[in-house]
Amino acid sequence: MSFLEIASLSKNYGPVAAVTGIDLAVASGSRTAIVGPSGCGKTTLLRLIAGFEAPDGGRITLDGKLLANGGTSVPAHLRGIGLVAQDGALFPHLTIAGNIGFGLDRKEPRRDERIAELAYIVGLDKSILSRRPHQLSGGQQQRVALARAMAMKPRLMLLDEPFSALDTGLRASMRKAVAEMLESAGITTILVTHDQTEALSFADQVAVMREGRFSQIGTPRDLYLRPKDRMIAEFLGDAIVLSAKIANGYAESTLGRIAVDGREPRDIARIMLRPEQVLLAAASRNELAAAQPGVLFGEVTESEFGGASCAVAIKLLNTPDPPEAAAIGSTPLVLKKPGVDAPSVGDIVRISVVGKAHVFS
């Protein structure tokens, strides 16, 4: 049995089915990320696990102990679960030190030391410990909430978008620091996030949620490279989706002959490539005129500078599959390339594909 087991969990708010028949198994000491569009039920699921909401149906078991089963529910304060809410939910009348140390024993001789240590771990300066929450930025408040939850040494930590108020650089370093801190304390964690990169880099297991249900659960690599459908593919990153004919482990498509991850022959299939699988090399019109069969060329129609990642749109100039070319001609291939050597509008490029394409079932 897994550390956390959720079976057929449901919660309705009047006519709104916020969570519908969720099953989830979480291994001890692991990190799970839940991603999904706004309103799909992520926060409700965390609140059900934490015990702030009672489910209408289903079961939650933690470390072999039943926490919720139909009508019966263990109260939140007896679950040993930490929840860091989206807005931090700090106590406004307490100082930052008071907030962080809220759950610590007042008679504990090392209490102040422990508070300072927790503040240090989440990257907060000691000088803010005497302030009140309203005197902190949103990002600082989120870190206080995290330190307060850590102080309780929970068996399971639930993080609801805990890095959303931080800017990009700080967000990545906090994510890494928090992951290390949770790992060294052996705390099992579930993170809810809107940010795909955050989910893919933080977790051992990712669950994609849609309309109250999980549409796919797997390792970050599995979900990124082998998503079940186009929506999941596009939720986790940019995707190039093409029609293709599959035979002998290869797809015949607009982008030529590409190895695929399935061997089942299909006359009409949809395949997916991640844009970073498509490589561009500078070429000329002479090379295009003398192109060997199967060698693909394109012309850059748009190039939008974005620093490390520039959007480059390409119109295919020759294709092994003319009817598809017409289709892709109207929607150009869009790739992200580093700004330092992104091609310019009008450039001719040779196109090649690395790795395998994924075949949607």
Ligand SMILES: Nc1ncnc2c1ncn2[C@@H]1O[C@H](COP(=O)(O)OP(=O)(O)OP(=O)(O)O)[C@@H](O)[C@H]1O
């Ligand atoms: N207390 C409540 N009363 C009524 N409806 C609610 C309540 N809490 C949530 N809902 C509804 O349940 C659905 C799921 O909400 P939830 O907050 O769980 O989504 P979410 O995926 O966390 O969204 P976001 O990413 O925007 O935070 C939404 O339709 C929401 O409006």
